[in-house]
Amino acid sequence: MKPRAISDAAKAEKKNSILLAALDEFYERGFAAARMDDIAKRCHISKGTLYLYFNSKDALFNGLIELIAKPKQQQLIGMMNQATSAQSALVTMTEFMPVVIEQGQLPKLIKILIGDSGVFPEVVQNYKTTVIEPALAALSQLFHRSNQSGETQIDDPELFARLVVSPVIFSAIWKAVFASGDALGFDLKKLFRLHQKVLINSLHIDQEK
Amino acid sequence: MKPRAISDAAKAEKKNSILLAALDEFYERGFAAARMDDIAKRCHISKGTLYLYFNSKDALFNGLIELIAKPKQQQLIGMMNQATSAQSALVTMTEFMPVVIEQGQLPKLIKILIGDSGVFPEVVQNYKTTVIEPALAALSQLFHRSNQSGETQIDDPELFARLVVSPVIFSAIWKAVFASGDALGFDLKKLFRLHQKVLINSLHIDQEK
Amino acid sequence: MKPRAISDAAKAEKKNSILLAALDEFYERGFAAARMDDIAKRCHISKGTLYLYFNSKDALFNGLIELIAKPKQQQLIGMMNQATSAQSALVTMTEFMPVVIEQGQLPKLIKILIGDSGVFPEVVQNYKTTVIEPALAALSQLFHRSNQSGETQIDDPELFARLVVSPVIFSAIWKAVFASGDALGFDLKKLFRLHQKVLINSLHIDQEK
Amino acid sequence: MKPRAISDAAKAEKKNSILLAALDEFYERGFAAARMDDIAKRCHISKGTLYLYFNSKDALFNGLIELIAKPKQQQLIGMMNQATSAQSALVTMTEFMPVVIEQGQLPKLIKILIGDSGVFPEVVQNYKTTVIEPALAALSQLFHRSNQSGETQIDDPELFARLVVSPVIFSAIWKAVFASGDALGFDLKKLFRLHQKVLINSLHIDQEK
DNA sequence: GATGAATGAGGATTCATTCAT
DNA sequence: GATGAATGAATCCTCATTCAT
Numbered sequence: 001m002k003p004r005a006i007s008d009a010a011k012a013e014k015k016n017s018i019l020l021a022a023l024d025e026f027y028e029r030g031f032a033a034a035r036m037d038d039i040a041k042r043c044h045i046s047k048g049t050l051y052l053y054f055n056s057k058d059a060l061f062n063g064l065i066e067l068i069a070k071p072k073q074q075q076l077i078g079m080m081n082q083a084t085s086a087q088s089a090l091v092t093m094t095e096f097m098p099v100v101i102e103q104g105q106l107p108k109l110i111k112i113l114i115g116d117s118g119v120f121p122e123v124v125q126n127y128k129t130t131v132i133e134p135a136l137a138a139l140s141q142l143f144h145r146s147n148q149s150g151e152t153q154i155d156d157p158e159l160f161a162r163l164v165v166s167p168v169i170f171s172a173i174w175k176a177v178f179a180s181g182d183a184l185g186f187d188l189k190k191l192f193r194l195h196q197k198v199l200i201n202s203l204h205i206d207q208e209k
Numbered sequence: 210m211k212p213r214a215i216s217d218a219a220k221a222e223k224k225n226s227i228l229l230a231a232l233d234e235f236y237e238r239g240f241a242a243a244r245m246d247d248i249a250k251r252c253h254i255s256k257g258t259l260y261l262y263f264n265s266k267d268a269l270f271n272g273l274i275e276l277i278a279k280p281k282q283q284q285l286i287g288m289m290n291q292a293t294s295a296q297s298a299l300v301t302m303t304e305f306m307p308v309v310i311e312q313g314q315l316p317k318l319i320k321i322l323i324g325d326s327g328v329f330p331e332v333v334q335n336y337k338t339t340v341i342e343p344a345l346a347a348l349s350q351l352f353h354r355s356n357q358s359g360e361t362q363i364d365d366p367e368l369f370a371r372l373v374v375s376p377v378i379f380s381a382i383w384k385a386v387f388a389s390g391d392a393l394g395f396d397l398k399k400l401f402r403l404h405q406k407v408l409i410n411s412l413h414i415d416q417e418k
Numbered sequence: 419m420k421p422r423a424i425s426d427a428a429k430a431e432k433k434n435s436i437l438l439a440a441l442d443e444f445y446e447r448g449f450a451a452a453r454m455d456d457i458a459k460r461c462h463i464s465k466g467t468l469y470l471y472f473n474s475k476d477a478l479f480n481g482l483i484e485l486i487a488k489p490k491q492q493q494l495i496g497m498m499n500q501a502t503s504a505q506s507a508l509v510t511m512t513e514f515m516p517v518v519i520e521q522g523q524l525p526k527l528i529k530i531l532i533g534d535s536g537v538f539p540e541v542v543q544n545y546k547t548t549v550i551e552p553a554l555a556a557l558s559q560l561f562h563r564s565n566q567s568g569e570t571q572i573d574d575p576e577l578f579a580r581l582v583v584s585p586v587i588f589s590a591i592w593k594a595v596f597a598s599g600d601a602l603g604f605d606l607k608k609l610f611r612l613h614q615k616v617l618i619n620s621l622h623i624d625q626e627k
Numbered sequence: 628m629k630p631r632a633i634s635d636a637a638k639a640e641k642k643n644s645i646l647l648a649a650l651d652e653f654y655e656r657g658f659a660a661a662r663m664d665d666i667a668k669r670c671h672i673s674k675g676t677l678y679l680y681f682n683s684k685d686a687l688f689n690g691l692i693e694l695i696a697k698p699k700q701q702q703l704i705g706m707m708n709q710a711t712s713a714q715s716a717l718v719t720m721t722e723f724m725p726v727v728i729e730q731g732q733l734p735k736l737i738k739i740l741i742g743d744s745g746v747f748p749e750v751v752q753n754y755k756t757t758v759i760e761p762a763l764a765a766l767s768q769l770f771h772r773s774n775q776s777g778e779t780q781i782d783d784p785e786l787f788a789r790l791v792v793s794p795v796i797f798s799a800i801w802k803a804v805f806a807s808g809d810a811l812g813f814d815l816k817k818l819f820r821l822h823q824k825v826l827i828n829s830l831h832i833d834q835e836k
Numbered sequence: 837g838a839t840g841a842a843t844g845a846g847g848a849t850t851c852a853t854t855c856a857t
Numbered sequence: 858g859a860t861g862a863a864t865g866a867a868t869c870c871t872c873a874t875t876c877a878t
Contacts, residue, residue, distance in 0.1 A: 028327045032241035036852060046860045048855085057852065115324025117386040118237045128387045159400045163407060166375035173378060177326040178337045191368045198372060202407040245869065255843045260870070446745045450659035454873060464839045466876085475873070533742025535804040536655045546805045577818045581825060584793035591796060595744040596755045609786045616790060620825040663848060673864045678849070 017043045019067050022060045027108040031116040068109050073131040080138040086146035094196035098188040101171050111176035152203040167195050226252045228276050231269045236317040240325040277318045282340040289347035295355035303405035307397040310380050320385035361412040376404050435461045437485050440478045445526040449534040486527050491549040498556035504564035512614035516606040519589050529594035554579050570621040585613050644670045649687045654735040658743040695736045700758045707765040713773035721823035725815040728798050738803035779830040794822050
């Protein structure tokens, strides 16, 4: 019974390394143009072995979404729900995001999702309903709460949440698509600090429309 | 001796209809997965005829960039350069953008560019330097000018320009990737009106950092 | 009735120029790889016009054989039949051949025939029976006659004829295949003068076997 | 970790059988008209497998040259260099050649080379400089040596070498192009015996020009 | 008669997937 | 479990041939 546990752990580990290889190949060439052979080579296994762990190219794609997207979303939602005020939440978020974008695999995943959304409409819809919309909802609710507590006067929290999120998408895509090597061409932290300032400055003034 | 069996105008028209078909196929399936056959069928010509007008799939891709991206950028830059004040420019832009996104082909093109950036690094870099960076530069210069005229106090116009642009990218991708059919799921005009309010509200306060 | 005659002459002229263009294209690329388009361009007509004169690519090939091979063969056979002695015939021939090879289209035709013999077995067989074998037969009969007249003692005129002809084939192929530009790399006239000397020297000694 | 599922020997064997299949297809239809599919079928493998061993049709062509031409040339040059006299060399050669032509694949290769010389000028030039010219040079040098030893009086060994070789080319092409089935239509051995006699008879008389 | 735009069958090549070792 | 050889469906692209102008 013990050996099984070890074997399972090793198996999970291998699955993981395959998925990371797939992430990079899908990111670099797109799903359709990526070759199973290259994915196998990238994690130093044979094509045959690859199929021992994932039954098809599609399975790889789905495994990838599962592996990377879900945890990030949990993190973000947790962050929103634990926030005591809209302002502190925005501060936390605008400091957290540059790190996620700069270091993480999220830009790669976003790029893949966008590029292959036509091929996997169900996956993308599923991603939308289980990852993106809950995250946006958590943000909106935060602003609803802060409106009720009197901290803010945001007349459309749903839209405001989208404004909050926009530079994340912009930066992720910029990094994934336009950055030459690692050089973004602008200072990500400063961008989000500016974003933070603009947002906080707008928390109280929405009524004056 | 060589009567032009088909007029140049008709030829250009046909090229155009082919490019629009390609736009849709590339958009729906991605460049790699799109089939030349399907592109041909979509504009009711044969595969052979398609190759009379474009020598390869790549040529189709490049033609697309030329057709769609360039004009939009000219329009945007013109808009920025004719602006008499930062505020009026922002108003114009935030009213113009929802229309571009809702009706135009820009979201499709952006989606294609992102999805296939790995396959066409040169095209994407070229797009970056000839379309995106000039547009961002025009925006930045607008804010530089309004800073000098005393209208605004924006301490980093380059980054501010990126904040201004972020919801355009966000909305374009949302439309191209997540929208079910035509339903965006939120009110694009309202979003940009909110964006406009937040931005204008921030034109004077950047110094208080 | 007159206009018809002129028209027919013009037609024949045009057919001829087409065939010469075809000769060069077939020679340069082989029958299968040659393009009708290129043949048309080479004689400054359109592809459509080409088909007014020849119904198919095959028809072009057949027309070519007809045009070039037959006359040469007539010339050669005439030469053999008019010869008064084996020796004078050999002299005439070995002086005639270098010119044919150096200036004429025969090497090109031979090269085409060889290269595409697999695709047109009937044409090649037809060429063999109507052009080559009669020519070889004329040669053989010449030697039979000279044997009977006592001029020569060739015990196998059929094989001797083939020896006589060998350097023609060798040179034709060398020119068509290996010559860089026009430079054969050796002196064709000298080769055939040597050939002549060797042959004449052998006319009397075949009995000593 | 990477057991060689197939031995190197087996791999080489397979490559060989593919090349022989390619030889026949190229021979029968010409390079351009030969179909990869047919080559594969001829050696009972799939098209995909064919590409495991040769990356392209061109690679197949080049492999063929390597496989067949080189060894023959080595054999011929060795023969010339080991000869103790011009006469014995000619005897050896004229007895060896009918066998090579009758049984070997050289006629097929020669036919292919001629037919596709326009498509592969580099290959043909390479073949000329590495196979044909060395062989001709070896022959010439043999006659130079025999001239010096007093055995022969050949005033132009380079041209004489070409005369020696001519019936080889003639016979090879006759077999590849004109022979119906296996029947050449004449006696190859006798032809070369006659050739031998004519040549040997000419070794001493060249001076009398 | 002449043109060249249009067609689509045909062929080289790639690559996801299978399976014997 | 691991391997990589083998397969063949799928897709880009070419080019002989047709036909409306």
